[in-house]
Amino acid sequence: MIEIRNVSKHFGGIKAVENVTLDIHKGSITGLIGPNGAGKTTLFNIIAGFYSPDFGEIIFEGENISTLRSDELFKKGILRTFQIAHEFENLTVRENLMMVPDNQTGETIFHTWISRKKIRVEEEKNSKKAAEVMEFLSLDHLANEKAGSLSGGQKKLLELGRTMMVDAKIVLLDEVGAGVNKTLLKKIGESIKTLNKEMGYTFFMIEHDIEFISSLCDPVIVMTEGSVLTEGKVSSIRNDERVIEAYLGN
Amino acid sequence: MFLHAKNMVGGYGETTILNNCSINVKQGEIAVIVGPNGAGKSTAMKAIFGMLDLRQGNVFFDGEDITYLSPQDRVKKGMGFVPQTNNVFTSMTVLENLEIGGFTNLDKIKSNIKEIFNLFPILEEKQKQIVGELSGGQRQQVAVGRALMTNPKLLMLDEPTAGVSPIVVKELFEKIINIAKAGIAILMVEQNAKQALEISDNGFVLVQGENKFTDKGITLLENREVRKAFLGG
Numbered sequence: 433m434i435e436i437r438n439v440s441k442h443f444g445g446i447k448a449v450e451n452v453t454l455d456i457h458k459g460s461i462t463g464l465i466g467p468n469g470a471g472k473t474t475l476f477n478i479i480a481g482f483y484s485p486d487f488g489e490i491i492f493e494g495e496n497i498s499t500l501r502s503d504e505l506f507k508k509g510i511l512r513t514f515q516i517a518h519e520f521e522n523l524t525v526r527e528n529l530m531m532v533p534d535n536q537t538g539e540t541i542f543h544t545w546i547s548r549k550k551i552r553v554e555e556e557k558n559s560k561k562a563a564e565v566m567e568f569l570s571l572d573h574l575a576n577e578k579a580g581s582l583s584g585g586q587k588k589l590l591e592l593g594r595t596m597m598v599d600a601k602i603v604l605l606d607e608v609g610a611g612v613n614k615t616l617l618k619k620i621g622e623s624i625k626t627l628n629k630e631m632g633y634t635f636f637m638i639e640h641d642i643e644f645i646s647s648l649c650d651p652v653i654v655m656t657e658g659s660v661l662t663e664g665k666v667s668s669i670r671n672d673e674r675v676i677e678a679y680l681g682n
Numbered sequence: 683m684f685l686h687a688k689n690m691v692g693g694y695g696e697t698t699i700l701n702n703c704s705i706n707v708k709q710g711e712i713a714v715i716v717g718p719n720g721a722g723k724s725t726a727m728k729a730i731f732g733m734l735d736l737r738q739g740n741v742f743f744d745g746e747d748i749t750y751l752s753p754q755d756r757v758k759k760g761m762g763f764v765p766q767t768n769n770v771f772t773s774m775t776v777l778e779n780l781e782i783g784g785f786t787n788l789d790k791i792k793s794n795i796k797e798i799f800n801l802f803p804i805l806e807e808k809q810k811q812i813v814g815e816l817s818g819g820q821r822q823q824v825a826v827g828r829a830l831m832t833n834p835k836l837l838m839l840d841e842p843t844a845g846v847s848p849i850v851v852k853e854l855f856e857k858i859i860n861i862a863k864a865g866i867a868i869l870m871v872e873q874n875a876k877q878a879l880e881i882s883d884n885g886f887v888l889v890q891g892e893n894k895f896t897d898k899g900i901t902l903l904e905n906r907e908v909r910k911a912f913l914g915g
Binding site for chain 2 (some may be wrong): 467577
């Protein structure tokens with residue numbers, strides 16, 4: 433589904449990502465693990481259009497998307513979440529969710545005058561969808577709270593919720609579990625599986641919680657120092673001496 | 683009791699987050715606050731550190747009522763706090779971050795930095811590097827190091843292991859144990875609750891701003907209800 437070919441990204445003298453080649457297969461939940469500073473988030477930023485690669489290319493469903501902007505990638509169904517939540521702090525939780533679908537009729541002044549009914553129907557639909565997402569993520573009691581006043585973990589959930597507002601083809605999750613209570617994380621894992629099996633979403637996720645990764649991901653890719661160290665099933669990764677030394681510890 | 687936060691009630695605007703919440707920590711002890719998202723864990727830490735005005739309740743520290751002191755004055759009394767985010771100056775070097783941390787203790791800056799380099803050798807190696815260029819785990823070490831520069835008697839850590847790799851989580855917990863062994867009381871909020879409770883003396887499970895369970899870390903880990911509801915089974 434996504435082919436990453438010989439991709440490199442350097443910042444000054446730092447080789448954040450160096451000659452990375454990997455495939456994310458359609459319908460998979462692919463995990464990306466590795467020590468802090470291994471280049472995982474930089475790779476995400478390249479795939480999601482926040483950076484252009486210095487070398488190499490990214491192919492999505494046969495098309496070279498290396499130079500596309502993140503909004504163009506969003507329209508193609510490539511969504512992402514951020515390690516540090518990017519909520520609109522002065523909007524409510526519901527509003528944060530409802531503004532995700534693009535090309536809403538009410539976005540132009542002209543339509544706010546002549547297409548009121550259409551806008552109302554769209555907003556009702558988005559509001560219903562937002563309510564479902566909030567209920568699922570146990571955020572429903574906070575629907576009218578400003579997102580800026582949420583706790584750290586709740587902001588991460590809102591971040592995940594935004595990807596559930598539209599039909600995605602692939603979702604990139606950057607440490608969605610960090611700061612989220614383990615019991616809720618289990619539930620999120622189940623929803624990822626459901627979205628994967630029933631809706632056909634492909635997931636590519638950076639995560640440090642190895643139990644969470646084990647319950648979801650196949651395959652798992654391990655990065656260190658900007659490059660891919662190894663790739664495989666969790667069971668073999670966990671026993672790989674190089675991974676134990678660089679990442680898991682004894 | 684070294685830290686005795688008693689019956690705290692407070693929140694933001696009209697919203698009440700803390701609902702009669704009490705937290706106690708003895709000297710040299712590791713205490714952990716766990717609970718679901720939005721339970722008020724970080725808010726309890728802020729209240730103890732003076733970043734949130736309490737509507738009711740008191741905070742006693744080292745035998746003194748500090749409920750109405752500013753965070754700055756609490757630092758002078760011996761509290762150190764490492765927030766969840768924005769806990770380092772990213773455009774400054776490691777050394778500058780540590781020096782700024784020592785503002786209340788100018789005479790001891792050099793000796794404190796030496797001790798912190800002993801505790802976190804990677805920081806000595808990277809002392810001239812801009813903190814924004816460091817990895818997540820290294821940044822957390824800078825943040826903890828900066829807080830230690832004031833020679834705190836109580837160190838408060840809000841999710842010190844969020845977003846760091848498993849090997850670094852282990853390392854950070856080992857460092858935290860070492861800090862506690864040096865006689866500094868530790869109060870931390872953690873989502874890596876199992877690991878945190880394993881190394882803790884006491885644990886507080888908060889739900890909707892109230893104390894739901896309070897017990898020894900090991901006892902909480904064995905409590906089936908706590909495991910199911912808060913530790914992921």
